[in-house]
Amino acid sequence: MGPIGVFDSGYGGLTVLKEIVAELPEYDYIYLGDNARAPYGNRGFDTIHAYTLECVQKLFDMGCPLVILACNTASAKALRTIQQKDLPRIAPDNRVLGVIRPTSEMVGTITQTGEVGILATNGTVSSESYPLEINKFFPHVITHQLACPMWVPLVENNEHEGAGADFFVKEYLGKILAQSANIDTLVLGCTHYPLLMKKIRQYLPGGITVLAQGKIVARSLKDYLKRHPEMESRLTKNQEHRFYTTDDPAIFNHMAEIFFGKEVASDKIDQD
The missing domain is CATH 3.40.50.1860 (Rossmann fold)
Structure with missing residues (x-):
């Protein structure tokens, strides 16, 4: 059992997390922003897939059985490959969902x-x-x-x-x-x-x-958990929120308040 992981290349995914927390406040969440390598928008498919998979693996390692790619670029360029090729190999019981x-x-x-x-x-x-x-x-x-x-x-x-x-x-x-x-x-x-x-x-x-x-993804996630009780039962419910960045936590905390609407305290996580 573990929290729901939410990933974005930077800060934007916090607008999605904000709505998910409002819709599903009982769960635990871990947010990971790959700020050191953002933005992803102009990078190629292979690079985005590699970066996204690496961050998804980090969230799996932190105990997240379910990860939301709260990033349109990662959802567009990496999600399908992760779902179809990577998950069966690295974590067949875990799930990764996108926003598109x-x-x-x-x-x-x-x-x-x-x-x-x-x-x-x-x-x-x-x-x-x-x-x-x-x-x-x-x-x-x-x-x-x-x-x-x-x-x-x-x-x-x-x-x-x-x-x-x-x-x-x-x-x-x-x-x-x-x-x-x-x-x-x-x-x-x-x-x-x-x-x-x-x-x-x-x-x-x-x-x-x-x-x-944000609201669309939050409602979709709520529906997904109703339809997949086998996943919902694996999620912890202590209303805890943790934030990680691959860059400077002080900068992340300052920017995160703009996107998330309230103060956060993040920790740095190293890239492989």
């Missing part, structure tokens, strides 16, 4: 026009994971994508609510909506992007729904 599938399962029930926009990192967009996953559940839905490379730096430099963010929010929204006048739903396909929600809503035309992943 739960969002894809939801989006087709929300769009009225059948056209959806995905705003994400270069890595997530190039992987084509969202169009592929959405098409599995909703073949009629047309998916448009746009990489937003400046949004993560804005958030990580705590400029997401400042005037400097306005230009890039307006620019990317304009570009995605220019792809089709029928887009009525936008997916924030990066866990950093919810911190830009105020700006996004400010510059977005009326009638367009914006989906952040």
Whole structure:
């Protein structure tokens, strides 16, 4: 038995953990941010797979039987290989879940026009994971994508609510909506992007729904545990939260408060 592990290349996964804790407060959680090697967004498939698998293994070693990849890039470029090839070899009774599938399962029930926009990192967009996953559940839905490379730096430099963010929010929204006048739903396909929600809503035309992943993933996890009592019974329930980073804990603690909404105390974990 052990806690639920939550992994991200950096801080963005804390926006997902925040919602998971709100939905499922009774469980124990360990968060691991690979901040020393972030961002993952522009790295290749093999590198992202290697880094993600290494961090998943660390969470397994800390006793987590279930790990959530709260990172769109890792979910897009590493999850399938880990599930299909690595888990049977290293931990056949453990499970690793991502954030793209739960969002894809939801989006087709929300769009009225059948056209959806995905705003994400270069890595997530190039992987084509969202169009592929959405098409599995909703073949009629047309998916448009746009990489937003400046949004993560804005958030990580705590400029997401400042005037400097306005230009890039307006620019990317304009570009995605220019792809089709029928887009009525936008997916924030990066866990950093919810911190830009105020700006996004400010510059977005009326009638367009914006989906952040945190609540969707939290509800999906709750449903998963109901459907898999064999996994739920392996999770400890002391409401304990532990945080680890591969970089400087002092920097992580400062940044984490922005994403998680309250103070955290992290420890450093070494990379292999």
